[in-house]
Amino acid sequence: MPREALPSLAAGESIRWIPRGGGNSFSDCAFLSEGLTLSSDGMDRILEVDPDRGCVLCEAGVTNRELFDLLERPELQAWTLPVPGGTGQVTVGGAAAGDIHGKNHPARGSYGNHVKALQMLTASGDEVWCSAEENPDLFRATLGGMGLTGFIRKVRLQLVPAPGQALHVRTRRIPDALRGILRFFEEEPAELQMAWIDLAGRRVRGVFHFSRPTSRPPRSPRRTLRLPIPRIAFLNPWTSPWINLAIYHLHANLDRVVRPEEAHYPLDSIPGFQKAYGPRGFVEYQFLVPPERAEEGLRSLVAATRKTPAFHCMVKRFGSHPPPGMLSFAQEGFTFTTLFAARSGVFEVLEELTERLIPLEARFNLTKDSCLSRQQFEQTQPGLEEWRQVVRRWDPEARIQSNLSLRLGLKPW
Ligand SMILES: Cc1cc2nc3c(=O)[nH]c(=O)nc-3n(C[C@H](O)[C@H](O)[C@H](O)COP(=O)(O)OP(=O)(O)OC[C@H]3O[C@@H](n4cnc5c(N)ncnc54)[C@H](O)[C@@H]3O)c2cc1C
Structure with a gap:
């Protein structure tokens, strides 16, 4: 998807859409039968690397495997990916939106524990940054929010120290x-x-x-x-x-x-x-x-x-x-x-x-x-009401939807 086309597609009159990364999820979360699927395919630039702090800023379509390739650089040898997940094909946007986990959760937590900031394209077509300090409600609704809060364009990720790769x-x-x-x-x-x-x-x-x-x-x-x-x-x-x-x-x-x-x-x-x-x-x-x-x-x-x-x-x-x-x-x-x-x-x-x-x-x-079912989901998902209240403010017309969100009634407004 050309980067320039995104804002106009996202803001397009009464069009419903859902972001998609590498398509590695097994559910109906990354497509929408009656609407647009906006893919991060081709958004694969590493924008900044800070070897002293172990921080990387990249576009949403960069994959875990590409990040492991980046870590081969001599100046990054002391750092590694905090939560690599189970396949190298996962994009950083999909990893943040799914808040993925690895085999090291007791040591490192989940992916979102290492995301410093996100640049998002919201339902109105506006570009906003969010982090623990800036728009913190949007940040916490987006990590694990299954793409339903907006399109993640850039991810600032904190690597973790490691004795070797x-x-x-x-x-x-x-x-x-x-x-x-x-x-x-x-x-x-x-x-x-x-x-x-x-x-x-x-x-x-x-x-x-x-x-x-x-x-x-x-x-x-x-x-x-x-x-x-x-x-x-x-x-x-x-x-x-x-x-x-x-x-x-x-x-x-x-x-x-x-x-x-x-x-x-x-x-x-x-x-x-x-x-x-x-x-x-x-x-x-x-x-x-x-x-x-x-x-x-x-x-x-x-x-x-x-x-x-x-x-x-x-x-x-x-x-x-x-x-x-x-x-x-x-x-x-x-x-x-x-x-x-x-x-x-x-x-x-x-x-x-x-x-x-x-x-x-x-x-x-x-x-x-x-x-x-919707009822089973509501029974087992703490935090849902808080999430709905926040997301309703950012997407009042419920334009960002997936087959999953429609099936489970995630946005009932
Ligand atoms: C072999 C295999 C092993 C796996 N092992 C694990 C594992 O160990 N742990 C684990 O947690 N998961 C695992 N998964 C699942 C996978 O990590 C998640 O489904 C992940 O979210 C997929 O990322 P993706 O880039 O392929 O995104 P997609 O599958 O395309 O999308 C996943 C979700 O993220 C959203 N999304 C994607 N890109 C963006 C974006 N740019 N902006 C906003 N939202 C976006 C989509 O709307 C969708 O809701 C595995 C999958 C496979 C195939």
Whole structure:
């Protein structure tokens, strides 16, 4: 999208629109069936770099991978990305609007905790800056606000100090994930932690990954797998137990130093991984529950996967960092992300699962959700009324809308 065209499109008479970044979200948050989708594609300039303070100002379409490339510069070797997320294709605008999290939430919080300021194009077509000091209400409504407060044009991001760009990654097997998975997060304190759980086999087991930044040199980069992904669903109830068995054995007791992209973005090395579930694809589902409800949450999830197929899940811990945005997803607890094969009946099972999780004080990630009803969303989203009051002032005609905001009734005015 040409930079110059944006203001007139945004301010155009009675046109509804939604911003879009790299299109990596799994929900209906980055498109609008009856309106304009304004893309940050091509807005990829790094505008300022301050190596002394570790601060970068860039346009919204710059991706995490481009920022990692920038960090190769000798003067930036002492800094790294605070919250790299799970794919290098995410843009800084999409990361701020989704307030994304990584495997290091207890250490670093979520993305918005490191955003110093945003330059926005609002619903009226005006250009405004917002930060903790300037237009703070707009700032807190935008971080995690799913693009519904305006188009982010520029992001000023604070990097974090690091001893080097590489990560020392280690793993341990989890023989029985239903009993005591949480203790692994206690026993292996590390900056990054994540558990992969096998849901395809009879035994619910997994692999715990933990890593720390290091100044040691990384091993040479792994070759990208350029295997053609067949049009058939090669991840299915017959193949998955065997594939997971191989993952369980191959990933147990690793101990190696890798480049950060290799540790943070394993799926980026399998282009077209989304096709592994076949032409009908999958439904991504992510929830968060408080620490004391985590084992119950996992049991409910496992029960659902016995009714409709899902083959593995990822578990992360979130720490007590204050959520930077009014709608921020990440807050203290454990989060579970699962890909359910898209087949008939899956939404009924997810509806039932959601109803079981709500009494556990569960919350749901809007960048992944395609199941919640408006009522369920309102029940589980603290901060919604405050967000609505602020956003109504900046977008009184509710011109910025997405399919997600219409489905969940985010702007009821
Ligand atoms: C393989 C993979 C792994 C992932 N792992 C993680 C993870 O570990 N943690 C996590 O939190 N998420 C994860 N995600 C989800 C992803 O990080 C988020 O959905 C992120 O918001 C996508 O950013 P994007 O640039 O692709 O934006 P899009 O998907 O295009 O948009 C996402 C939202 O941001 C808004 N938006 C985008 N650009 C702008 C802008 N310039 N101005 C205003 N609003 C904007 C959109 O309106 C939309 O609401 C993963 C996704 C994939 C594909």
